[in-house]
Amino acid sequence: QVQLQESGPGLVKPSETLSLTCTVSGDSLITSSWSWIRQPPGKGLEWIGKIYYSGTTEFNPSLKSRAIMSVDTSTNQFSLKLSSVTAADTAMYYCARKTREPYYFDSWGQGILVTVSS
Amino acid sequence: IQMTQSPSSLSASVGDRVTISCRASQSIRSYLNWYQQKPGKAPKLLIYAASHLQGGVPSRFSGFESGTDFTLTISSLQTEDFATYYCQQSYRTPITFGQGTRLEIK
Numbered sequence: 267q268v269q270l271q272e273s274g275p276g277l278v279k280p281s282e283t284l285s286l287t288c289t290v291s292g293d294s295l296i297t298s299s300w301s302w303i304r305q306p307p308g309k310g311l312e313w314i315g316k317i318y319y320s321g322t323t324e325f326n327p328s329l330k331s332r333a334i335m336s337v338d339t340s341t342n343q344f345s346l347k348l349s350s351v352t353a354a355d356t357a358m359y360y361c362a363r364k365t366r367e368p369y370y371f372d373s374w375g376q377g378i379l380v381t382v383s384s
Numbered sequence: 385i386q387m388t389q390s391p392s393s394l395s396a397s398v399g400d401r402v403t404i405s406c407r408a409s410q411s412i413r414s415y416l417n418w419y420q421q422k423p424g425k426a427p428k429l430l431i432y433a434a435s436h437l438q439g440g441v442p443s444r445f446s447g448f449e450s451g452t453d454f455t456l457t458i459s460s461l462q463t464e465d466f467a468t469y470y471c472q473q474s475y476r477t478p479i480t481f482g483q484g485t486r487l488e489i490k
Contacts, residue, residue, distance in 0.1 A: 301479075310470065310481055368432060370429055371429060374427060
């Protein structure tokens, strides 16, 4: 059974870069695409972007090109970097697996709360 | 693609039949999924491709589509069903979610 686990700092200063890693076990990164999704406290879900094992990425335009994702097939991990963070980036960040057709998120990490504050 | 859920909140009793609606701003064919989220937990997939029940999900959950309108129905509410529900389209990026429907105990 696939498991995903987010890791990274829980506190980031304004204007700095948020960096998170998702470790995947029980599946290979080759099988699916892998996404980051966030949820500000008390609010709804926002898709950040996705990456394939090849390194191909796609992002939500709402992030205005602040996001970068990478994949490390040797460690079965993928990562997110979000630059120039503000308080509006404070959220629970989830990594998730998106299946091939018909495309749904069937496995999620438990989430990691990232607070942007000085 | 904008996803509009209604209602935003709903009070119901154990045993009630409940329906949550989700409307897409354009055609998304059947690329519509439903998730349940409980406080402090990640979302859990309930229904995929509009009407297909995810493995392990009780059969009291069902999904229906009609054009750009989608519904999630819980036929007989159980205590464990009180949670927030989200629809999500995967037809086109950026992937988008509805704003959520909070289902509370009456």
